Amino acid sequence: MRRFVTLMLIVILITPLLGEVGAANNAQPVFKIDMTIKVAPVVIENTSTWLGTFKIYVVLTDPHQRAYFDYLASNNTTAANDEFKSFVKELIYDNMKNNLERRYEGANISSTIYLPSGGPVKVLDNWSAVVTFAVTNFLVSDGKKLRCPVAGSLDFVYRGHVFDYTWDRLTLILPKDYEIANLAPVPDDLSENVAVWNNGDFIPLIELYTQLYSYVRFLNATRKEISLRYDPHEGYVQFNATFTGANATPVIISQLLKSFRATMNIMSIDTRQENGSLVVIGVARPEVAYKETSSERIWKAMVKLPGAFDSISVQGGSYVVAPDYTLIITVTEKKSTYRLYAYGIAAVLVVMAVFMLMRRKKAGEETKETEVGPEGSEEKHPAESEGEESLKEAENGGE
Template identity: 85%
Template structure:
């Protein structure tokens, strides 16, 4: 008797829904859905692809079905949750899967759907659930742009009737280092490559520029100037490159730095925003040829630039442009003449000093070896004494 009453109750609960499902083209009447799609490049089995990861938070809003699952849970909670899980899978996941497969088939693009280990549906409290899965080739490239083949309005099939697969909120998370080419319809909010739409029934048109094409567009839209200075004594080139006229996104800055590093022997490099321009400052070690003449020292430093520049200037030297965006900087240094004068004066002083020393030595030797001249002999004391008596005798006469 209780089973019969329960069956009658369920029939009565579900009967009002018959009138609703007869109205094809209306919004799906069963769930409130908040959907997030995160897009990112990945490598799966050594193959690069773009993965779209769907996470759909669904809440059962139909009062008749809520009463039905409440009734099941009053008898067996586990069985009620399992039935609710199957219910969500059939209506939310399977309908989305069918929509995606039709879109990819129409675009002639292959794709694979990946599910979590526990399946696409995880049951939460209060007859809510999270539906999770991922799709490969969510974006495909034509060389310039990356485009979503799954773009379009969504269908929701229930009991043989077609409804609009409506959601309350859709959040699209795109990689920040890619430039958005187009989003349609225009999102209700867009910030840092995160777009939000409210109350819709579609997967939006999604187009991103490829990294290479973003870089090319930036270069074509900017005026490019570079100033270089070669220091022959330190052996490096300082450069300052300015790009004016277009916004430099993170992916463009990354590509630009990579291009400098690929063509120049970079020792250090950095960027800054200055008066609406992107400035690249760096130091590179060039290839150097050196020669020397009697009066000059000459250095020729060769630097290959990452591309063509509208204006090139060299500080402290001259330059010529060689093929393949190569700059040859010539720095000439005159030899200082005062050194030669100093060396000459020093040499003369040394010679003079040597001559003086030699002359002095010669004069000294002559002085020491010269003989003394003969002179008059002085009378000895004895002679004087002998003569004295004679003088006395004379005096006596």
């Protein structure tokens, strides 16, 4: 008798375990589930983190459970809804919460779950509900990539049995300005960083490149050429920078423009796609040194480039590359020979004019001195002298 009782106790004890083993790898039989996870960087209490916001839409499909809640509602709708809310919380939210907490603990990463003010479950009509909550550190960075530490298959415990936490559809919404490094398994649909899987039981492996590393990868994968022209009379440098060999995502374009603005005194800047290449067009104001010789005018314009380029060309001048990616453009302008001749001729004409004026002035002074005697008396005309002499002779003859 004791052996029989012991045997029955052993059977009773191991039956749930056998049930769990038997139920493993079987789909949960209770709900139809449509899950959405939106991932975004946020700042919470002055701390930056990546938030995964879960919205799980569920519809009760088990016929026995539906009949049970219909019976409760026929007597007391409020009580039926409250019980259904607890039912959904236990099966949908608590199971998911337990999965996440185990994964974070295994990865030795801290995390916090945030719930709406009314709790995680909101009951809808026809025995359906939406479960909402958010998880911090949904992605963690190693400097190059952002990874999801809770990726993997999900468990669903129901009536002492372990099932697969199956869903009909999972939609993952990632920020558009981040480059996807890896999604596994491969989604059934992927467009503009929105991925969709059908009929699964997992949180997918998610890897994004950090924005800085995406930028570095782009620069390492492209041929970089820049053409510049310095206009000394306007005082600015025009440039076209071309990046060929890799796709430029919006985040890369944004980072590229940021790097130009950080190193060059940008007046205007823009980008365009041209024959599979990204072209950056801009105008910058350089630092300028100027000197002048008897035959030349020389300008040296200095601009700091945002990094190394495979090819540099300067129109209308020469250049040297100084340390720290500083480009020194030299523009030389010859003074006009005709202008020098004109200046020389004008100078000669001025000297000649002055010389002639001086000569005329001197000649006029000499003429005036000739007409006036040495003591200031007037000189007599020759005819007047002859008349005076004839008068004297007549007077003498009369005597």
